[in-house]
Amino acid sequence: MHVPFTTLSEFRETLGQSTVPDAAAVAAAQDRNGQLTKPPGALGRLEDLAIWYAGWRGTPQPHITAPQVIVFAGNHGVCAQGVSAFPPEVTMQMVANFEHGGAAINQLSKAAGARMDVHALSLDVPTADFTQAPAMTEAEVIAALQTGWNAVDPDSDLLITGEMGIGNTTSAAAIAAALLGGDVADWTGRGTGVDDAGLARKTDAIRAGLALHDSRAPLDVLRCLGGREIAAMAGAMAAARHHRIPVILDGFICSAAALVLAEMQAGALDHAIAGHLSAEGAHEKLLNALGKEPLLRLGLRLGEGSGAALAINVLRGAVACHSGMSTFAQAGVSEG
Numbered sequence: 001m002h003v004p005f006t007t008l009s010e011f012r013e014t015l016g017q018s019t020v021p022d023a024a025a026v027a028a029a030q031d032r033n034g035q036l037t038k039p040p041g042a043l044g045r046l047e048d049l050a051i052w053y054a055g056w057r058g059t060p061q062p063h064i065t066a067p068q069v070i071v072f073a074g075n076h077g078v079c080a081q082g083v084s085a086f087p088p089e090v091t092m093q094m095v096a097n098f099e100h101g102g103a104a105i106n107q108l109s110k111a112a113g114a115r116m117d118v119h120a121l122s123l124d125v126p127t128a129d130f131t132q133a134p135a136m137t138e139a140e141v142i143a144a145l146q147t148g149w150n151a152v153d154p155d156s157d158l159l160i161t162g163e164m165g166i167g168n169t170t171s172a173a174a175i176a177a178a179l180l181g182g183d184v185a186d187w188t189g190r191g192t193g194v195d196d197a198g199l200a201r202k203t204d205a206i207r208a209g210l211a212l213h214d215s216r217a218p219l220d221v222l223r224c225l226g227g228r229e230i231a232a233m234a235g236a237m238a239a240a241r242h243h244r245i246p247v248i249l250d251g252f253i254c255s256a257a258a259l260v261l262a263e264m265q266a267g268a269l270d271h272a273i274a275g276h277l278s279a280e281g282a283h284e285k286l287l288n289a290l291g292k293e294p295l296l297r298l299g300l301r302l303g304e305g306s307g308a309a310l311a312i313n314v315l316r317g318a319v320a321c322h323s324g325m326s327t328f329a330q331a332g333v334s335e336g
């Protein structure tokens with residue numbers, strides 16, 4: 001597929017030229033919503049979801065038939081600082097598990113009727129430990145953004161970006177702290193379940209990273225503190241916008257990738273909703289910064305795209321009601 005950028009400034013331009021919802025489809029969907037056989041507003045947030053989806057798809061009576069879940073995997077040099085409860089080789093082992101259908105996201109994608117793709121990004125070349133050097137070179141972050149862009153099927157009608165990368169809650173917290181400020185400790189959670197000593201090492205590593213890499217420009221933050229799978233998620237979300245494919249955000253790591261785009265360009269995440277609230281402590285603060293209200297609160301702290309995949313059927317329900325219900329006139333039901 002054609003990738004419209006080969007440099008970071010071209011990526012910035014691509015984001016600046018992004019699509020907007022189809023105003024006529026929004027107006028027609030709002031009108032249709034007002035005629036459906038239910039008391040006004042009785043489907044609550046489902047009504048807004050359906051109208052939002054209709055606007056992005058450019059049709060007042062849309063259907064969801066081709067959701068795509070993409071799991072991106074990357075390895076993190078910052079694991080050398082003892083920031084995860086699991087060793088880095090788990091990333092590659094879990095990629096094999098995804099490929100054999102054995103992970104949670106395999107089951108949740110199947111249950112949601114979604115196609116699932118896995119993209120492992122240079123697992124044998126971890127990012128640099130960001131306490132010592134920028135995590136990625138410019139060429140590496142561009143390649144990861146391009147991998148993400150290319151992974152999106154333009155014919156899909158809904159996108160979920162998931163991730164696998166031992167150490168990536170450290171990267172995500174560093175990105176959030178760099179872009180949103182505040183106390184590093186407030187952005188740092190337990191990830192896979194680090195103990196108190198691990199949490200202290202994690203907070204120290206993030207503080208060291210923020211001190212070493214002082215640019216707060218979003219793409220510098222992504223390059224210096226991020227990871228390949230995080231950049232790929234950002235690239236995929238940007239591609240989805242280009243193709244008018246709505247996105248459901250997953251947990252803390254996915255939201256940190258989304259934050260990079262939102263900080264680059266106001267409204268860059270208007271085509272995305274928050275699938276769920278992760279149990280990773282700072283996710284709520286991150287979603288607040290993105291202005292997103294999560295659909296589900298199930299205490300998940302897994303990543304992989306799991307919470308977003310569960311939310312597919314909530315959105316599907318919204319769209320099915322909107323597009324399938326009869327109007328008062330069609331059903332011969334008296335309006336109030």
Ligand SMILES: Cc1cc2ncn([C@H]3O[C@H](COP(=O)(O)O)[C@@H](O)[C@H]3O)c2cc1C
Nearest residue numbers: 084086163164165166167168169191192303
């Ligand atoms: C078996 C296993 C499966 C996973 N699936 C997602 N994650 C999640 O945990 C990792 C982030 O946590 P931390 O920053 O503490 O390493 C990421 O790979 C994320 O996707 C997993 C972690 C493990 C151990």
Ligand SMILES: O=C(O)c1cccnc1
Nearest residue numbers: 251252253278301302303
């Ligand atoms: O919210 C997430 O995405 C998350 C939280 C903990 C561990 N892995 C992922």
